[in-house]
Amino acid sequence: MTQAYVPPKVWTMESENGGQWASINRPDSGSRFEQVLPIGQHPIQLYSMGTPNGQKVTILLEELLALGIHQAEYDAFLIKIGDGEQFGSGFVEVNPNSKIPALMDRSLASPIRVFESGNILLYLAEKFGHFLPQALPERTEVMNWLFWLQGSAPYLGGGFGHFYAYAPEKFAYPINRFAMEAKRQLDVLDKQLAKQTYIAGEEYTIADVAIWPWYGNLVLGNAYNAAEFLDVQSYQHVQRWAKTIAERPAVQRGRIVNRTWGEAWEQLAERHNAQDIDRVLAQQPK
Secondary structure (H helix, E strand, C coil), X not given: CCCCCCCCCCCCCCCCCCCCCHHHCCCCCCCCECCCCCCCCCCEEEEECCCHHHHHHHHHHHHHHHXXXXXXXXXXXXXCHHHCHHHEHHHHHHCCCCCCCEEEECCCCCCEEEECHHHHHHHHHHHHCCCCCCCHXXXXXXXXXXXXXXXXXXXXXXXXXXXXXXXXXXXXXXXXXXXXXXXXXXXXXXXXXXCCCECCXXXXXXXXXXXXXXXXXXXXXXXXXXXXXXXXXHCHHHHHHHHHHHCCHHHHHHCCECEXXXXXXXXXXXXXXXXXXXXXXXXXXX
């Protein structure tokens, strides 16, 4: 057996901990360099990357545009988190927590900053009056699942995803611990979706928009190369729901924004108008 780790009395960062994202991790917050964020032509300015948390916001914006809400037009600027661009002074002014996505609403006399992906979804749903029921019981159920996602996804991404896909070495204990939790969460969703079409009922809401980029991508085989390991095919109701959401045109559009990996037809570093997305999707094989 390898020698067990004995924590010191006071933790200090002596070296990078390894792994894909090690170079950006530090135990302090705040800006690390001066950088002015670009500002586009639309009132809504998004600074993000096409990770699951980033996809939430671009999918909702595309859903709003699909409804003909022109006020939801937006510029989406790429923040390369692997390069540490989230620590630039301009980005930190929008989100002091240095996490994507971050949004500036410049439609008002005094611009409003909005950060944390779940809060951005709530802000946009309330601002434009869609994808969030007004009646208290239905609204509360949507909020139940929005908060469920915000609390659960870190166990999937920072827990399972990190140790299974990104950590420099594979260790049984953390992989087994977080695989069990990921499967428990999938079971929660599967039982919920056995009763109804969408997460919070028969209506498509920001609960679905929030949860699909994480758990929909997972069961469709688009995350961590872990579909077989987690036996995602066994979650039949999540599979049905994930495929239904994936077929929505706004989801197909929103999922590629600020994405710089994958096939050419699913990469769009920046988005400034609808034609930007059209040009990329036109490359998709028929």
